[in-house]
Amino acid sequence: MKIDLTETTSSKINSALVQARRDIGTPAIGMVLTLVIVTDEENAYDALKSAYDASHEHPSRILVVIKRVSRSPRSRRDARLDAEIRVGADAGTGETVVLRLHGELVDHAQSVVLPLLLPDAPVVVWWPEFSPADLAGDPLGALGQRRITDTYAAEDPLAALSGRAAAYAPGDTDLSWTRITPWRSMLAAALDQQRVSIVSATVEGEEDNPSCELLAMWLADRLHVPVERKPSNGPGLTSVRLETKEGAVVLDRADGGLATLRMPGQPDRAVALKRRETAELLAEELRRLDPDNTYASALKFGVSRLAASASASAAPAEAAEAPAAKPKPARKATAK
Amino acid sequence: MSGNGATNPLRDAQDRRLPRIAGPSGLVIFGVTGDLSRKKLMPAVYDLANRGLLPPGFSLIGFARREWEHEDFAQEVYEAVKQHARTPFREEVWQQLVQGCRFVQGDFGDDQAFETLKATIEELDKAQGTGGNFAFYLSVPPKFFPKVVQQLKDHGLAQKEGSWRRAVIEKPFGHDLKSAEELNKVVHEVFPRDEVFRIDHYLGKETVQNILALRFANTMFEPIWNRSYVDHVQITMAEDIGIGGRAGYYDGIGAARDVIQNHLLQLLALTAMEEPGSFHPKALVAEKLKVLSAVEIPEDLGKHTVRAQYTSAWQGGEKVVGYLEEDGIDPRSKTDTYAAIRLEINNRRWAGVPFYLRTGKRLGRRVTEIAVVFKRAPYLPFESGATEELGQNALVIRVQPDEGVTVRFGSKVPGTSMEVRDVTMDFAYGESFTESSPEAYERLILDVLLGDANLFPRHQEVELSWNILDPIEEYWDKHGKPAQYAAGTWGPVEADEMLARDGRSWRRP
Numbered sequence: 001m002k003i004d005l006t007e008t009t010s011s012k013i014n015s016a017l018v019q020a021r022r023d024i025g026t027p028a029i030g031m032v033l034t035l036v037i038v039t040d041e042e043n044a045y046d047a048l049k050s051a052y053d054a055s056h057e058h059p060s061r062i063l064v065v066i067k068r069v070s071r072s073p074r075s076r077r078d079a080r081l082d083a084e085i086r087v088g089a090d091a092g093t094g095e096t097v098v099l100r101l102h103g104e105l106v107d108h109a110q111s112v113v114l115p116l117l118l119p120d121a122p123v124v125v126w127w128p129e130f131s132p133a134d135l136a137g138d139p140l141g142a143l144g145q146r147r148i149t150d151t152y153a154a155e156d157p158l159a160a161l162s163g164r165a166a167a168y169a170p171g172d173t174d175l176s177w178t179r180i181t182p183w184r185s186m187l188a189a190a191l192d193q194q195r196v197s198i199v200s201a202t203v204e205g206e207e208d209n210p211s212c213e214l215l216a217m218w219l220a221d222r223l224h225v226p227v228e229r230k231p232s233n234g235p236g237l238t239s240v241r242l243e244t245k246e247g248a249v250v251l252d253r254a255d256g257g258l259a260t261l262r263m264p265g266q267p268d269r270a271v272a273l274k275r276r277e278t279a280e281l282l283a284e285e286l287r288r289l290d291p292d293n294t295y296a297s298a299l300k301f302g303v304s305r306l307a308a309s310a311s312a313s314a315a316p317a318e319a320a321e322a323p324a325a326k327p328k329p330a331r332k333a334t335a336k
Numbered sequence: 337m338s339g340n341g342a343t344n345p346l347r348d349a350q351d352r353r354l355p356r357i358a359g360p361s362g363l364v365i366f367g368v369t370g371d372l373s374r375k376k377l378m379p380a381v382y383d384l385a386n387r388g389l390l391p392p393g394f395s396l397i398g399f400a401r402r403e404w405e406h407e408d409f410a411q412e413v414y415e416a417v418k419q420h421a422r423t424p425f426r427e428e429v430w431q432q433l434v435q436g437c438r439f440v441q442g443d444f445g446d447d448q449a450f451e452t453l454k455a456t457i458e459e460l461d462k463a464q465g466t467g468g469n470f471a472f473y474l475s476v477p478p479k480f481f482p483k484v485v486q487q488l489k490d491h492g493l494a495q496k497e498g499s500w501r502r503a504v505i506e507k508p509f510g511h512d513l514k515s516a517e518e519l520n521k522v523v524h525e526v527f528p529r530d531e532v533f534r535i536d537h538y539l540g541k542e543t544v545q546n547i548l549a550l551r552f553a554n555t556m557f558e559p560i561w562n563r564s565y566v567d568h569v570q571i572t573m574a575e576d577i578g579i580g581g582r583a584g585y586y587d588g589i590g591a592a593r594d595v596i597q598n599h600l601l602q603l604l605a606l607t608a609m610e611e612p613g614s615f616h617p618k619a620l621v622a623e624k625l626k627v628l629s630a631v632e633i634p635e636d637l638g639k640h641t642v643r644a645q646y647t648s649a650w651q652g653g654e655k656v657v658g659y660l661e662e663d664g665i666d667p668r669s670k671t672d673t674y675a676a677i678r679l680e681i682n683n684r685r686w687a688g689v690p691f692y693l694r695t696g697k698r699l700g701r702r703v704t705e706i707a708v709v710f711k712r713a714p715y716l717p718f719e720s721g722a723t724e725e726l727g728q729n730a731l732v733i734r735v736q737p738d739e740g741v742t743v744r745f746g747s748k749v750p751g752t753s754m755e756v757r758d759v760t761m762d763f764a765y766g767e768s769f770t771e772s773s774p775e776a777y778e779r780l781i782l783d784v785l786l787g788d789a790n791l792f793p794r795h796q797e798v799e800l801s802w803n804i805l806d807p808i809e810e811y812w813d814k815h816g817k818p819a820q821y822a823a824g825t826w827g828p829v830e831a832d833e834m835l836a837r838d839g840r841s842w843r844r845p
Contacts, residue, residue, distance in 0.1 A: 178353075181353045181354070182388050184346070184351075184353070184354060185353075185354045185355055185357060185388060186357075186388070186392070187346055188344060188346040188347050188354055188357075189357040189359075189391060189392070190392070191344045191345070191346050191347075192344055192347070192357075192359060193359060193360055193391075193467075195344070198345075219346075222345050222346050222348070223345050223346070224345075257426075257427070257428035258428035258431050258432065261392045261393075263465075266465040267393070267462065267463050267464060267465050269392040269393035269432075269435075269464060269465060270392070270431055270432040270435050271392045271432055272385065272386070272388070272426065272428040272429040272431070272432045273388075273428075274426060274428055274429070284353070288352055288353070292353070293350045293351075294348055294350055294351040294353070
């Protein structure tokens with residue numbers, strides 16, 4: 001069921017929602033959260049589609065906030081709110097309100113969203129493309145306890161990562177981080193099998209892919225060894241190499257689908273590491289709504305420190321290899 | 337500073353995104369050509385791989401009489417996965433899985449075949465790095481258990497230094513206390529007690545695990561979860577199908593042995609047990625054992641138990657035959673296809689609260705649920721007639737097919753007069769998509785590989801359950817014969833009378 005409201009207000013939208021639910025005969029639905037999507041007209045369709053798919057696992061009220069661009073001084077003065085309400089089969093498993101904000105109202109989106117939040121349920125704010133520098137300080141971001149961004153979509157992903165690190169508040173998260181969960185779990189499982197001492201690591205992947213940086217920073221943060229970041233042609237992440245005294249542990253994915261795990265003294269094994277759709281990433285992201293401390297710790301390691309550690313380690317790491325590979329100089333290098 | 341032996345530097349308790357992945361291991365399925373294997377086990381293995389929960393190099397060995405090559409087996413797995421897997425088919429996941437697929441052809445009495453199996457396991461340890469860790473899934477009729485287990489022992493497959501070997505067995509765990517004890521003895525002689533996993537697939541269901549969450553994570557249910565507020569509990573497992581092709585197995589076993597002994601008594605234990613100290617398998621099993629040993633059967637079994645057989649009738653638009661007319665069934669068979677019993681639990685929490693358990697084939701529809709029915713409010717300050725349509729409050733845990741929880745309570749009917757009627761409040765688990773509601777077998781196979789025994793009944797539980805059921809079966813054997821109910825209904829009138837004697841009635845699930 002679809003209802004269009006032009007020049008409307010939040011309270012009119014609320015009563016339309018109640019009416020719509022009553023009309024289709026499902027007065028109460030077990031919605032678990034409110035998902036606020038902040039986007040523009042071009043990206044709204046894809047974002048909403050992913051959110052619908054994710055809503056099968058997390059029935060939610062989806063509020064799409066579209067900030068319309070005003071091209072004349074008169075339209076900038078005119079504040080107007082249009083809403084499109086979708087309930088039932090048209091709205092995934094929950095209900096959806098697409099909000100179009102015109103004119104001055106663009107700067108006061110939180111005033112529209114606040115009355116439409118589900119009572120007593122968590123709020124998640126998602127910026128599929130452009131996100132403000134300070135998420136928690138943003139008026140819309142402040143409404144949510146979980147704030148999802150995607151540095152992969154940023155113009156300069158590395159600068160975006162540094163920005164995220166500088167303004168980090170508990171509850172911030174990044175789909176570029178979500179993308180590497182399968183890699184991280186496979187690497188952790190590999191080290192479960194063999195307790196080896198790691199001397200250094202290399203992460204290889206597309207140049208403009210912040211996931212590679214995040215994985216490298218996570219490794220550097222957890223292992224306290226120099227981690228080198230190498231560019232490749234992709235797709236996405238292509239390989240991770242952990243150097244140990246016994247040989248290298250390598251997780252290699254050339255084609256974006258099937259990877260190979262090589263470990264010293266063991267046969268090569270095939271591992272499925274598929275690249276995931278946005279809907280799956282979002283579903284994983286909504287599964288936990290508490291702050292992700294591991295992400296914070298990896299993010300705060302810092303892109304610049306990663307670059308420094310890799311270049312500094314190039315010389316000392318080789319020198320250290322001769323006398324029984326002491327981890328100490330390497331550690332100093334990472335601590336810079 | 338990394339990997340100094342004790343801990344894995346990449347693991348962190350705070351990092352809750354990383355799932356539990358089983359260590360290097362493999363699964364050997366005996367009776368791999370069977371229905372269970374094709375419809376449940378192989379798809380579950382694929383689904384686990386698809387969710388990234390299987391270790392790299394995971395291997396699957398099929399063992400059966402069929403004359404197959406490895407490729408034929410792989411093809412069979414492929415088709416089973418395509419047809420029955422829950423998650424979408426992905427070529428790369430399949431590529432990962434197929435590398436570890438092997439087939440061993442032979443009879444259970446064939447020494448040569450078990451030598452081949454041993455060689456295959458050793459070959460996989462080298463080629464796939466499975467590290468000697470194997471679980472043996474006995475998806476075969478119970479009469480073959482002793483043979484297979486003995487063969488595993490004789491060929492040195494049951495134990496290996498520095499790695500684990502586990503046995504997985506399916507119900508039935510015997511057909512009475514004596515046979516169950518014998519079976520346990522046979523298996524425990526070969527495999528250590530902690531390495532034997534008994535599959536009760538009901539315990540792998542999300543909703544069943546949710547009973548624990550519902551009871552012990554919330555404050556609002558526990559205060560009323562006792563004899564002061566609960567009037568009675570009804571646990572139902574109804575099937576709409578007949579015995580299908582299982583005549584050989586079913587006749588002589590019957591509904592009570594097939595379902596009540598394992599599934600329903602496990603559900604009863606989870607519903608009625610006290611809070612365990614922790615979710616450690618030992619703590620959980622201790623509480624379940626306590627409540628199962630407090631279960632008491634009624635003195636007059638004739639009045640408080642009912643068994644029945646379905647008769648020919650129209651069911652849901654189809655004409656179906658009665659139990660005695662089914663292929664392969666002795667027309668004089670006394671086997672029960674419906675069983676209902678009343679149990680009481682003798683402890684402070686439950687004394688005097690009856691637990692009604694019922695199960696049957698060819699009932700109205702397929703449903704499994706636990707209904708906790710509460711006492712009526714002690715005083716109703718309404719005019720007479722206002723609460724005529726008000727029933728008892730109830731909390732219903734729906735185990736299948738529509739997993740969820742329903743609460744029934746009274747509410748005022750809109751209008752000028754005060755009239756109270758029952759309404760329901762419903763919670764349903766999300767459906768389809770990515771990770772929601774994994775199949776029970778996925779969870780259980782993963783737990784076997786991880787060595788987590790929480791969702792598997794222990795041998796003491798099996799023996800205690802037989803202890804409860806044996807006297808009832810004995811009574812049925814000696815007294816009278818099964819009642820009758822038309823297929824497609826909710827059981828015989830005798831069952832309704834059984835509850836009417838207590839002043840209650842069955843819920844229509």
